[in-house]
Amino acid sequence: MDGSGDKNGDLGYQNRVESVMKCPSSGMNTNPFYVSAWDPVVSLSQIGNFGGSSTGSQSEFSNSSFPIVMENPGISNTCHLVHYPSDSGFVELVPKFPGFGSGNFSEMVGSVGLTECGQIVNAGCPPNYKEANNESTAHGAKRQEDQQLSEETTIGALPNGKRRRLVAESNSLFDPNKNAEGEFQKDPSGESSDIAKELDEKKQKVEQNCGANLRGKQVAKQAKDNPQSGEAPKDDYIHVRARRGQATNSHSLAERVRREKISERMRMLQELVPGCNKITGKAVMLDEIINYVQSLQQQVEFLSMKLATVNPEVSNDVEKIQSKDILHPRGGNAAILGFSPGINSHQYSHGIFQPGMPVILNSNPQFSPAHAVLDNELQSFFQMGFDSSSAVDSLGPNAGHLKPEL
Amino acid sequence: MTSKHVRATRHTKFIKNRFASRFLRSHLRMKRSDRFGGSQSNEGVRKRSTHRIKIAAYASMALAVGPSRTWSRALLFKLRNRARLQGVLRKRCLVSKKNKKKRVVRNKVIISREPSRTDTLRKLVPGGDSMDICCLLEETAHYIKCLATQVKVMQTIADQLLL
Numbered sequence: 001m002d003g004s005g006d007k008n009g010d011l012g013y014q015n016r017v018e019s020v021m022k023c024p025s026s027g028m029n030t031n032p033f034y035v036s037a038w039d040p041v042v043s044l045s046q047i048g049n050f051g052g053s054s055t056g057s058q059s060e061f062s063n064s065s066f067p068i069v070m071e072n073p074g075i076s077n078t079c080h081l082v083h084y085p086s087d088s089g090f091v092e093l094v095p096k097f098p099g100f101g102s103g104n105f106s107e108m109v110g111s112v113g114l115t116e117c118g119q120i121v122n123a124g125c126p127p128n129y130k131e132a133n134n135e136s137t138a139h140g141a142k143r144q145e146d147q148q149l150s151e152e153t154t155i156g157a158l159p160n161g162k163r164r165r166l167v168a169e170s171n172s173l174f175d176p177n178k179n180a181e182g183e184f185q186k187d188p189s190g191e192s193s194d195i196a197k198e199l200d201e202k203k204q205k206v207e208q209n210c211g212a213n214l215r216g217k218q219v220a221k222q223a224k225d226n227p228q229s230g231e232a233p234k235d236d237y238i239h240v241r242a243r244r245g246q247a248t249n250s251h252s253l254a255e256r257v258r259r260e261k262i263s264e265r266m267r268m269l270q271e272l273v274p275g276c277n278k279i280t281g282k283a284v285m286l287d288e289i290i291n292y293v294q295s296l297q298q299q300v301e302f303l304s305m306k307l308a309t310v311n312p313e314v315s316n317d318v319e320k321i322q323s324k325d326i327l328h329p330r331g332g333n334a335a336i337l338g339f340s341p342g343i344n345s346h347q348y349s350h351g352i353f354q355p356g357m358p359v360i361l362n363s364n365p366q367f368s369p370a371h372a373v374l375d376n377e378l379q380s381f382f383q384m385g386f387d388s389s390s391a392v393d394s395l396g397p398n399a400g401h402l403k404p405e406l
Numbered sequence: 407m408t409s410k411h412v413r414a415t416r417h418t419k420f421i422k423n424r425f426a427s428r429f430l431r432s433h434l435r436m437k438r439s440d441r442f443g444g445s446q447s448n449e450g451v452r453k454r455s456t457h458r459i460k461i462a463a464y465a466s467m468a469l470a471v472g473p474s475r476t477w478s479r480a481l482l483f484k485l486r487n488r489a490r491l492q493g494v495l496r497k498r499c500l501v502s503k504k505n506k507k508k509r510v511v512r513n514k515v516i517i518s519r520e521p522s523r524t525d526t527l528r529k530l531v532p533g534g535d536s537m538d539i540c541c542l543l544e545e546t547a548h549y550i551k552c553l554a555t556q557v558k559v560m561q562t563i564a565d566q567l568l569l
Contacts, residue, residue: 258540261540262539262540262543265540265543265544265547268547269543269546269550272547272550272554283523286523287523289550290523290526290527292550293546293550294530296550296553296556296557297553299557300460300553300556300557303557303561304457304459304460304463304560305456305459306564307433307459307560307563307564307567308458309452310564310568
């Protein structure tokens, strides 16, 4: 049974894989239809009996049902998965799905990496890959093991979940796979097609053969694949690597990214809010931020009240202000605002400041009509505003804004 | 890094100048209308003018920042639709005076939890209701920067006028 059955099974198996490979879509792992589209595959494969003659029906099926899958927006992830067969990563997937029948598994492999024909044949034959395919090119290459490998081989003896976690680390998109696996575990042994049985037997055999050392190798290969599959899609995704001991499923990764973002913003806020430097703890800091914003808003309110209560008679004593300004030039405020030097230059020291402030003087004629219309105090006000705006003019490109509005 | 810093400072300076010019202009306009309009001694009038100056300050700040930020957009939207919203609110108050009790009870049932710090911050930052926490923090940072600038400018103006 072992020898002949294996051969037959392999033949039919390869045919099947090839037939599935004709299917136009390249990846279906990631979309939600995967699971739902799976059952028809299984039933169809039962009907088709997996022989060489079954190719027609298989390809028909794949033509008919997979395009729908392709149109699904969730496919954006497929570039990850297409990588997997090319890296012969699917060999590692074999022990990952222990429960479901190898028939289903081979279908999965075929449907996942349809573009990579040779690789899929390699990857799609679980019984063979130990004896024959290991010597083939891709696998041979994978044998080169580095530090990481040896480090990871220790994990080889660990249960399945650990290995799954590794895969998830390398590519967080395997969640659908896991889901699918759950589905498959319900499916497989119940299917009574002869090929499926054969494949099941082979699968069992593989499971037996795959001792601890092989598992170690597989895990090692996974570890080897991790950087490969991680580098390629870097362009499209913000790729997050989890360190050892951190959770690796996609939700945890996303959550970690979010937390890092928040803490970064918090640091930014910490610089802005005075007296927030020594505070640790987000809650206290949020309190501090809230207090600061409230105090600023109250200050605005208070200042507007102050401005409202300012008496025009007092405020229009511009000469007094300016004399005080000249006597006690408030460098900081003047530098900040840029309009108090403007006042000085206008009223008092035209000649002195003239060479220094050509922009202000140049922009004078624009506003002269307003000067003519306004009475004295308003004129002084306007000069203030105007000077600040001319300072703005000298600074930046918003001269056009101010002219029409005045 | 340094160029980024320089650009940031220049940007804040730019915003500051724009805000100062806008605010001064609106302030002037208000003063002029007040001068032509009526007395200043009245308490109600003063309150109203305080409110107006505050709104002018916020509006000029939002205008100076421009629509690139969520908070400024929300602020501008609020200010622009102020009159309309107030009218709607008044009408709604008049209409729903009868079943006010019911509504309050229902609200209490729905929002049972205590408002967290984040919710408080959301209320403080304009437009914060519709942001997630990351956006909220970013907008808060920018809003704080602008508010500080605004306070500084207004302080300077008030000092200038009072001295």
